[in-house]
Amino acid sequence: MKVDAVTLAAILAMAAVTYATRVAGLFLVGRLQLAGRAKAAFDAIPAAVLIAVIAPSMLASGAAETLATVVTAAAATRLPLLAVVAVGVASVVALRALGL
Amino acid sequence: MQSPFREFREGLRDIAPAMIAAIPIGLLFGALCAGKGLSPAEVALMGALVFAGGAQFAAVEIWRAPAPITVLAFSTLLINLRHVLMGASLAPKMRGFTPLQRALSVYVMADENWAMSERRALERPLTVAYFAGTAILFWLNWVMSTTLGALGGSLMGDPKRLGADFAFTALFIGLVAGFWKGRATAVTVAASALASAAVYVSAGPPWHVAAGALAGIAAAYAMGGHQHGEAAR
Structure with a gap:
């Protein structure tokens, strides 16, 4: 069971910033009054970050991945999370098999 | 007030569907980590210490050797900033919690058990036992399923063949739909x-x-x- 030193440092850094985000809310009660544009920007963070991570796979990997993205997004409007993942994986396998 | 045992059991009952849904996602996460060269022990440590699915999937996507610590920490911070609002919203409902219990509770606060606890607080006071019921096994479940995925992932071969490389893209599309x-x-x-x-x-x-x-x-x-x-x- 090997644990690389740099990997361990990365995991500890991730754990530290994550706990900081979790515990910060306890001290912000009543002090965090976001409104208007600032609130809109804060609310946008999860979607903006998640999309930024997958955009290369969605738009810069090939026609099969881009078409599978469209299929998956359509599935996401009506299916639960697990089914969305299943549809996404199945569609990319099928589109690659078609030679796209 | 109900017995702590009963509170715990009700928390566990409420989180059970999300826990089942997390198993295949955890297996997949572990397999993706194995594909990036992470050992099962490293995957177990990450699951136990970070315990944040979205941030962990983002991390494995940008992972390379040696690990880019600053980039990983920055990506993790951005994805997890929502916890600040979640914690600020839940804190006033943790009335019966000691400071230590609060500090430990937020360590295992995820989207799913946070949502369950918020819903619970609408009906009756949120107790430590209820929160623990939604959190402890949910946390253990994530650590175990990701570790098992890492153990099995090295046997899976090229994830591209099964379309598994697209799975986190699809997962994130599904998560964004939820937001x-x-x-x-x-x-x-x-x-x-x-x-x-x-x-x-x-x-x-x-x-x-x-x-x-x-x-x-x-x-x-x-x-x-x-x-x-x-x-x-």
């Missing part, structure tokens, strides 16, 4: 996707994450205020 709030989200998604892909092609990873995130947040800031604000809530 959907109409046109504001559409503008955020479009700005983030275009900026990220453009930077990925021109400058290369890992800068696309920060570029896309900032573009999406800036677009939401530019849009904000014109839209339904507090009144819509």
Whole structure:
């Protein structure tokens, strides 16, 4: 069971910033009054970050991945999370098999 | 007030569906980590210490050897900033908790058990036992399923053959759908996707994450205020 030193440092850094985000809310009660544009920007963070991570796979990997993205997004409007993942994986396998 | 045992059991009952759904996602996460060269012990440590699915999937996507610590920490911070609001919302409902119990509870606060606890607090006082019921086994479940995925992932071979390399793209699309709030989200998604892909092609990873995130947040800031604000809530 090997644990690389740099990997361990990365995991500890991730754990530290994550706990900081979790515990910060306890001290912000009543002090965090976001409104208007600032609130809109804060609310946008999860979607903006998640999309930024997958955009290369969605738009810069090939026609099969881009078409599978469209299929998956359509599935996401009506299916639960697990089914969305299943549809996404199945569609990319099928589109690659078609030679796209 | 009900017995702590009963409170715990009700928490566990409420979190059970999310726990079952997390198992295949955890297996997949572990397999993706194995594909990036992470050992099962490292995957177990990450699951136990970080315990944040979205941030962990983002991390494995940008992972390379040696691990880019600053980039990983920055990506994790951005994805997990929502916890600040979640914690601020839940804190006033943790009335019966000691400071230590609060500090430990937020360590295992995830989207799913946070949502269950918020719902519970609408009906009756939130107890430590109830929160523990939604959190402890949910946490253990994530650590175990990701570790098992890492143990099995090395046997799986090329994840591309099974389309598993696209699974986290699909998962994130599904997660974004869960955050959907109409046109504001559409503008955020479009700005983030275009900026990220453009930077990925021109400058290369890992800068696309920060570029896309900032573009999406800036677009939401530019849009904000014109839209339904507090009144819509």
